[in-house]
Amino acid sequence: MSMQGKSAIVTGSNSGIGLGVARELARAGAEVVLNSFTDRDEDHALAAEIAAEFGVNARYIAADMSQGDQCRQLIEDAGGCDVLVNNAGIQHVAPIDEFPVEKWDAIIAINMNSAFHTTAAALPHMRKRGWGRVINIASAHGLTASPFKSAYVAAKHGVVGMTKTVALETAEEPITCNAICPGYVLTPLVEAQIPDTMEKYNMGRDEVIKKVMLERQPSREFATVEQLGGTVCFLASDAAAQITGTTISVDGGWTAL
Numbered sequence: 001m002s003m004q005g006k007s008a009i010v011t012g013s014n015s016g017i018g019l020g021v022a023r024e025l026a027r028a029g030a031e032v033v034l035n036s037f038t039d040r041d042e043d044h045a046l047a048a049e050i051a052a053e054f055g056v057n058a059r060y061i062a063a064d065m066s067q068g069d070q071c072r073q074l075i076e077d078a079g080g081c082d083v084l085v086n087n088a089g090i091q092h093v094a095p096i097d098e099f100p101v102e103k104w105d106a107i108i109a110i111n112m113n114s115a116f117h118t119t120a121a122a123l124p125h126m127r128k129r130g131w132g133r134v135i136n137i138a139s140a141h142g143l144t145a146s147p148f149k150s151a152y153v154a155a156k157h158g159v160v161g162m163t164k165t166v167a168l169e170t171a172e173e174p175i176t177c178n179a180i181c182p183g184y185v186l187t188p189l190v191e192a193q194i195p196d197t198m199e200k201y202n203m204g205r206d207e208v209i210k211k212v213m214l215e216r217q218p219s220r221e222f223a224t225v226e227q228l229g230g231t232v233c234f235l236a237s238d239a240a241a242q243i244t245g246t247t248i249s250v251d252g253g254w255t256a257l
């Protein structure tokens with residue numbers, strides 16, 4: 001499917017799933033805007049590499065997705081977009097009675113509130129262009145829960161709820177809004193959870209991966225960032241024009257259990 005002539009903004013895309021999604025959109029011919037909160041040479045270099053590899057326009061725009069005004073400014077600085085992928089996210093694992101308040105606030109702000117601000121800012125541009133796709137990277141934790149992830153599970157369930165509402169508000173327009181719910185994907189975010197989980201369960205790395213992480217993923221395989229990028233491209237395609245307000249799980253069967 002070709003994304004030529006379309007422009008995309010992917011929040012939180014200097015690593016992991018966001019970077020993989022930006023690369024697959026660029027491979028399909030879209031112009032892409034990468035984002036994170038840092039403004040380093042290597043961030044801009046990522047965009048330059050994508051531009052050179054796929055022959056598309058690619059830019060990196062720094063904006064902190066924990067700040068509502070910066071979320072909105074990102075959309076304006078990019079000049080709007082056809083495809084908005086809300087992907088920025090962080091994680092913290094702790095029992096609720098020990099959950100640090102600042103971590104709770106940061107997770108709710110980055111994983112959920114940012115999607116509110118970017119979507120609110122992007123929709124007027126999509127309406128002017130007469131076409132749009134809002135694609136939220138939620139999680140299997142947007143549909144189910146796990147202990148010690150209260151803020152993350154709350155934020156991701158919130159994103160799934162917001163997805164349905166935006167879909168209803170745009171239902172009679174050529175704009176769709178959907179959420180993708182990945183199971184475990186081996187990215188820096190997941191990598192960072194391994195040491196804590198090893199300590200909590202007193203297990204080695206391989207045991208944590210197979211018995212704790214992939215224990216709920218019946219395929220016993222991590223999903224890949226390329227598979228998620230492909231799912232985003234599908235939702236952005238004309239074939240998906242009547243798919244709106246729903247979730248697509250890319251979780252090796254996790255939510256079928």
Ligand code: NAD
Pocket residue numbers: 011012013014015016017018035036037063064065066087088089090110111137138139140181182183184185186187188189190
């Ligand atoms: P990651 O840590 O590799 O990527 C997260 C991205 O968000 C990075 O680019 C980071 O710079 C960016 N980010 C963090 N704070 C930000 C801020 N304040 N402003 C702007 N950008 C910020 O993790 P990932 O696994 O690629 O996660 C991407 C998304 O996918 C997240 O929303 C996550 O919840 C979701 N997800 C991941 C998995 C998984 O197994 N990896 C599973 C389900 C859902």
